[in-house]
Amino acid sequence: MCWSAEADLVAGTVVGGLGVWCLARVRRARDVPLAALPLVLGVHQLIEAAVWSGAGGGGAAGHGESADRVVSAGWAPVAWAVIALPLLPALVSLGVWCSAGPAGLGTAAQRWRAVVALVGVTVSGCLAVVVASHPITAEAHGHTLRYAIGAAGPAGILQVGYLIATVGALLLGGDRLLRLLGVLVGLGAVLCLALYRLAFVSTWCALSALAALVLLRWVRRPLPGPGGTVRPAGS
Numbered sequence: 001m002c003w004s005a006e007a008d009l010v011a012g013t014v015v016g017g018l019g020v021w022c023l024a025r026v027r028r029a030r031d032v033p034l035a036a037l038p039l040v041l042g043v044h045q046l047i048e049a050a051v052w053s054g055a056g057g058g059g060a061a062g063h064g065e066s067a068d069r070v071v072s073a074g075w076a077p078v079a080w081a082v083i084a085l086p087l088l089p090a091l092v093s094l095g096v097w098c099s100a101g102p103a104g105l106g107t108a109a110q111r112w113r114a115v116v117a118l119v120g121v122t123v124s125g126c127l128a129v130v131v132a133s134h135p136i137t138a139e140a141h142g143h144t145l146r147y148a149i150g151a152a153g154p155a156g157i158l159q160v161g162y163l164i165a166t167v168g169a170l171l172l173g174g175d176r177l178l179r180l181l182g183v184l185v186g187l188g189a190v191l192c193l194a195l196y197r198l199a200f201v202s203t204w205c206a207l208s209a210l211a212a213l214v215l216l217r218w219v220r221r222p223l224p225g226p227g228g229t230v231r232p233a234g235s
Contacts, residue, residue, distance in 0.1 A: 004052060004143070005049045005050075005052035005053045006049075008045045008046070008048045008049035008052060008206075009045075009046065009049040011042075011045045011206065011209065011210070012042050012043065012044070012045030012046035012047075012048075012049060012209075013042070013046070014042070015038055015041055015042035015045060015209045015210065015212070015213065016038070016039055016042025016043055016045075016046065017042070018038055018042070018213060018216060019036070019037075019038030019039025019040070019041070019042045020039060021216070022035050022036075022038050022039070022215055022216050022219055023035050023036055023039060025219050025220060026219050027219070027223060028101075028223065030098045030099055030101055031098075031099050031219060033091055033094060033095030033098055033099075034092070034095035034096065034098075034099055034178075034215060034218070035215060035218075035219050036091070036095075037091065037092070037095070037212045037215055038209070038212045038213060038215055038216070040083060040087070040088075040091065041205065041208060041209035041212050042209060043083070044080065044083045044084065044205060044209065045205075045206065045209055047076055047079050047080045047083070048076075048080055048145065048202065048206075050076040051076040051077050051080055051138045051145060052140075052145070076138075077136045077137060077138040077147060078131070078136050080138070080147065081131050081136050081147060081149065082131060084147075084201055084205055085124075085127040085128075085130070085131055085162075086124045086125075086127045086128035086131060087124070088166060088205075089119075089120040089121075089123045089124045089127070089161070089162050089165035089166055090120050090121050090123075090124035090165070092120065092165060092166045092169050092170065093113075093116050093117040093119065093120025093121070093165040093166070093169040094117050094120060094121070095169075096113055096116070096117070096169040096170060096172065096173050096174075096178060097110070097113040097114055097116070097117040097169075099173070099174065099175070099178070100113060100174045109172065109174065112172055113169065113172050113174075116164060116165060116168055116169045116172060117165075117169070119161050119164050119165050120161075120164075120165030120166075120169065122161065123158055123161040123162055123165050124165075126158055127158060127162075130149060130150075130158075131149065133150075134149045134150030135149075135150055136148070136149050136150075144202060144203055145202045146202065147201060147202060163189065166185065167182055167185050167186045167189060168182075169182075170182030170185060171183070171186070175218065175221065177214055177215075177217055177218040177221065178218065180214055181211055181212065181214045181215065181218075184211040184214065185207075185208050185211050188204055188207035188208060188211060189204050191207070192204040192207065
């Protein structure tokens with residue numbers, strides 16, 4: 001995220017704690033993957049706090065020094081990259097597909113969700129190979145972090161696939177709250193690309209962690225009951 005280890009620590013603690021609350025209130029097993037997203041992103045922010053602190057094995061320089069210094073090149077940036085790159089596209093796209101449930105099977109919308117889930121799994125597999133086969137380091141660029149994977153980042157086609165599997169999947173969600181989350185995450189992507197081009201992934205994941213708190217409301221939404229009746233939260 002931007003700014004400092006302290007900012008990531010606070011954000012990760014708050015988002016992660018609310019993520020535990022979110023999981024505790026899931027009423028359907030097929031909602032678990034998406035309900036886990038705030039917790040996953042909260043842990044992600046805590047890991048980035050460790051990156052800022054140089055806990056991965058690299059020497060951390062003072063925050064007042066000039067940009068582009070290596071902060072960490074050990075376990076912390078690798079753990080951060082595993083969540084940001086291979087995990088999130090599969091988790092989000094499969095989570096949206098699962099949450100639609102059997103009622104959506106055979107519909108055009110669910111077929112599109114299945115296609116996007118396939119894209120997500122494919123992108124995740126490719127990114128897993130990238131992460132496993134290249135060294136990963138983190139550099140401080142002003143008050144943001146920029147992650148480097150070997151000599152170059154993922155190819156453009158993987159970046160497009162990543163956005164389809166995350167933003168696109170949420171926009172195809174069968175619930176208005178999921179679509180709202182997709183809009184927020186998409187706007188966050190545009191904002192981060194415009195303002196933090198060199199640290200896009202880091203800042204976007206941080207904003208997405210905050211946006212994912214929409215899922216706190218999503219897990220408490222009324223659910224359809226037998227015969228099409230609506231089952232309110234808590235029942």
